[in-house]
Amino acid sequence: MGLPTIPSYQMPSKEDLPDNCVSWEVDADRAVLLIHDMQQYFLNAYDQKQSPIPELVNNIEKLKEQCKALGIPVVYTAQPGDQDPKDRALLTDFWGGGLTDDESVTKITDTITPDEEDLVLTKWRYSAFKRTSLQSFLEATGRDQLVITGVYAHIGCLVTATEAFMEDVQSFLVADAIADFSVEKHHMALNYVATRCGVTITLEQVLQAIQQKQDDLQFTSFEGLRNRVAELLDQSPDELKGQENLLDVGLDSIRLMSVREELRQEGIDVDFVTLAENPTLNDWWTKIINYQKQSV
Missing domain, CATH: 1.10.1200.10 (ACP-like)
Incomplete structure (x- = not known):
């Protein structure tokens, strides 16, 4: 049980993206940026000096900076340390006890730590919607798009994109701002989202889309x-x-x-x-x- 040691692999590029079934476009007035589970605990499973982690962190940092400049809300998820067994429940059967209550592992990784005005949701399940205020936050801010970044692509990121679809929220999985257990699982997540519940997109494509607001x-x-x-x-x-x-x-x-x-x-x-x-x-x-x- 617990996290595996994750081998390095090359971050996918635009040429690696599957064909999307829908033609949704990111709109700066409708979008929220989700930085999913970018805690040190989850990144420690990688060699953080090797791809895909440097690209992952750098791309999320760039995207967050541009979103902040355009007034696009930024939301984080983060699991708590030393979870009560009743809260962790079935997760224990698959992943063990989870994070310890230690700042060195529970913290969001450096350079993309939350700002005071950002919303940080306590994460309890794979989906960022489960037992959180994410849906009510989207409704309160009048937004219905979720731009998803972080780890792990085929687990929390994918399930969050699927549940967004169930809530009539358009999701955009940023292919080069997520990471996974392997390149195969990374591509599996991209393929599923592109064909079943959302859009796969690159950082460059997101920045181009939201830049339109900047230009206006x-x-x-x-x-x-x-x-x-x-x-x-x-x-x-x-x-x-x-x-x-x-x-x-x-x-x-x-x-x-x-x-x-x-x-x-x-x-x-x-x-x-x-x-x-x-x-x-x-x-x-x-x-x-x-x-x-x-x-x-």
Whole structure:
């Protein structure tokens, strides 16, 4: 009983993916990122200096960073140490007693540890939905897509994707951001999801899909703000200086209302009066940055 020693193998690439039965696409406004069971206990079964672990950790780190930048919620699962036999139940028959209550094994591996605002679910069964608040969290946040990363592909990741299907949640299994007992089991999980309950996808494909939201946003940088205001004024961005009073160069109340509404659509709730009383790009950018910090 217990975890096997897992041999190294090459992380699958885009060319290794099976054909998906459905054409779902990741939508940044609908998705939640799930980082599944990335505890040191589960990673200790590998030679962590050999593939697939460096790629696994690095790819999850990249995906999390981009999700955070776009306001996509990040959810973790983590099993507790020293589980009561009544809680562990049938898992003991297959996997023994599980994790000890020791930070060195229960912790999420370094570089992808949860941030304060991330949701960490206590994991009791293969599925991340079982005895957790995952489904209610999806409903409360108005999201119906689950982007799945972590270990192990053919156990918890696969069962979670299957249960997501049962709950009418679209699941996306990120082929190069999961790992398994072997390359064969890794591919088995990809094939099952692609043909029965979800979509298999690569990190690059996920990033491209959610980047669309980034591209649609006007105000993620000072240059984006200046470009949009210049467009409203029918001027070249190079003509607008950060400290210049925008009212003096033609920004009337109608255009000011447009800026306020576009900010609101991007989740930045800076009121009209604040913009009117501080009508420079420098002041507006400071207000945007401060609002974003307060919202985190």
